Amino acid sequence: MIYRGGEKFDMSKKISEVSMGLWLAEHPILKEKSRSIREKYLGFLFCYTPPGRSRLTDSLLALYRKRILEDETFDPVPNPSIKGLFKYRFALYMDIWFLNAFGDREQAQYLLRELETKAGLAGIYKKKLRFLYERLYVRDNGVRFPRVEPLIDLWQKNNAFFQLPVRKIAFTANMSSGKSTLINALVGKKVNKSQSIACTAKLHYIWNKPFEDGFSAEDDNVLNLDADYMTLMTDDEGNKSSKITVGTYFRLMCGEPGPLCLLDTPGVNSALDEAHRKITKNAMAKGDFDRLVYVVNADGAIATNDEHAYMTYLAQNLGKEPIIFAVNKLDCFRAGEDSVSESLKGIREDIRKLGFENAVVCPVSAYAGYLAKKALYDGGLEEDEQDELDVMRRIFRRKDYDLSVYYPREAAEAGRQAAEAQTDPDRQKYFQLLCNCGILPLEYILTKK
Numbered sequence: 383m384i385y386r387g388g389e390k391f392d393m394s395k396k397i398s399e400v401s402m403g404l405w406l407a408e409h410p411i412l413k414e415k416s417r418s419i420r421e422k423y424l425g426f427l428f429c430y431t432p433p434g435r436s437r438l439t440d441s442l443l444a445l446y447r448k449r450i451l452e453d454e455t456f457d458p459v460p461n462p463s464i465k466g467l468f469k470y471r472f473a474l475y476m477d478i479w480f481l482n483a484f485g486d487r488e489q490a491q492y493l494l495r496e497l498e499t500k501a502g503l504a505g506i507y508k509k510k511l512r513f514l515y516e517r518l519y520v521r522d523n524g525v526r527f528p529r530v531e532p533l534i535d536l537w538q539k540n541n542a543f544f545q546l547p548v549r550k551i552a553f554t555a556n557m558s559s560g561k562s563t564l565i566n567a568l569v570g571k572k573v574n575k576s577q578s579i580a581c582t583a584k585l586h587y588i589w590n591k592p593f594e595d596g597f598s599a600e601d602d603n604v605l606n607l608d609a610d611y612m613t614l615m616t617d618d619e620g621n622k623s624s625k626i627t628v629g630t631y632f633r634l635m636c637g638e639p640g641p642l643c644l645l646d647t648p649g650v651n652s653a654l655d656e657a658h659r660k661i662t663k664n665a666m667a668k669g670d671f672d673r674l675v676y677v678v679n680a681d682g683a684i685a686t687n688d689e690h691a692y693m694t695y696l697a698q699n700l701g702k703e704p705i706i707f708a709v710n711k712l713d714c715f716r717a718g719e720d721s722v723s724e725s726l727k728g729i730r731e732d733i734r735k736l737g738f739e740n741a742v743v744c745p746v747s748a749y750a751g752y753l754a755k756k757a758l759y760d761g762g763l764e765e766d767e768q769d770e771l772d773v774m775r776r777i778f779r780r781k782d783y784d785l786s787v788y789y790p791r792e793a794a795e796a797g798r799q800a801a802e803a804q805t806d807p808d809r810q811k812y813f814q815l816l817c818n819c820g821i822l823p824l825e826y827i828l829t830k831k
């Protein structure tokens with residue numbers, strides 16, 4: 383177990399703060415029936431967490447008010463004493479450290495002293511407070527805290543996650559080739575707008591969280607730690623930068639990958655909006671990513687003039703890197719008229735001629751993958767989505783449409799094994815679709831160490 387939580391993380395350089403996993407869905411105070419005790423809880427929390435400390439702390443305080451009292455604007459009376467809240471003391475200490483001093487031992491020590499002097503604790507309880515501090519920030523001292531052990535477990539998951547190196551994967555292409563849909567399919571949730579007209583207008587940094595906490599965070603002018611669907615789908619006009627950041631748990635099938643950031647970019651060929659091209663080209667020139675995925679629309683005319691120009695630009699600047707070409711929309715191929723293997727052969731040849739030396743070609747149907755994960759996790763598909771999912775299942779059950787065969791052996795094998803490991807027949811059929819439509823093997827390629 384990693385106990386390096388005392389070292390100060392530089393959150394601005396490493397993982398985004400939207401990646402922090404929260405424990406508010408399972409918080410002990412949510413079982414409390416008395417509103418006045420809930421208010422008191424917030425009064426104690428606010429006393430040691432004064433508003434205005436940082437943007438993150440203020441957003442957390444807003445979320446705590448929303449979850450605990452269903453009132454984001456409630457103004458608690460700051461109260462330093464633990465009296466009346468004794469039952470919740472360990473959760474309170476943890477909240478105070480989490481909101482003010484996650485990854486910052488010095489600040490945590492300062493708060494420890496504040497609590498020791500102001501909370502009105504008898505000697506023996508001060509000792510327990512110190513033991514909890516030690517357990518979170520120094521080492522496993524063997525002391526157990528039954529009421530908050532699940533929270534400590536989540537704290538340590540966060541802690542371990544924030545120590546790991548980040549992998550950033552950028553997605554680029556012409557408009558409407560399916561970049562955003564592919565990211566939604568990988569994440570297993572709709573975090574990006576996708577539609578048939580040019581739609582992504584900014585750089586979207588999508589970060590994963592160490593565990594599913596039930597919240598999606600978005601930093602788009604306002605830092606909202608509980609962004610609903612509409613918030614995620616709407617760009618805030620007050621955001622004058624070209625960047626939006628999102629944090630959510632990724633529903634990946636090939637295990638836990640550690641910190642990941644998927645960068646969605648605007649299509650480069652929007653005739654209506656020259657700004658889109660500039661934003662994406664700047665991001666490509668900056669090269670702040672470890673991997674690049676180029677999404678080819680297999681349904682359209684491949685290598686139109688402007689696509690050709692952009693690919694040549696990439697080949698000249700990044701051509702020696704191992705770029706992944708995700709050939710998308712293969713569900714649109716019609717048996718008899720098109721051959722998947724012939725088309726892939728042609729695309730491989732075009733890519734080579736353009737000057738990409740280490741390209742990996744990965745055929746997918748992002749939309750099939752997105753629907754399969756939606757059915758697996760959320761259920762309740764709309765009627766037309768259910769129809770489309772049925773069609774996808776029929777298409778990708780056919781042997782000549784099993785896209786996993788075009789992947790490196792270990793990636794295809796990982797996908798197959800994940801499907802075979804499912805005991806529930808419903809789950810197995812969706813896993814099978816995820817494997818055959820290329821999403822599972824692509825996940826493997828993108829996340830393997």
Ligand SMILES: Nc1nc2c(ncn2[C@@H]2O[C@H](COP(=O)(O)OP(=O)(O)OP(=O)(O)O)[C@@H](O)[C@H]2O)c(=O)[nH]1
Pocket residue numbers: 555556557558559560561562563564575576577578579580581582583647648649650710711712713714746747748749750
């Ligand atoms: N049939 C099918 N349609 C897809 C697939 N992937 C994406 N689409 C559709 O293609 C259209 C464009 O998808 P987006 O994900 O918005 O494409 P994009 O590359 O992000 O587009 P921009 O943000 O405008 O650059 C949408 O209508 C998607 O539903 C796929 O695998 N199969």
Ligand SMILES: [Mg+2]
Pocket residue numbers: 561562563575576581582646647648649
């Ligand atoms: Mg898009």
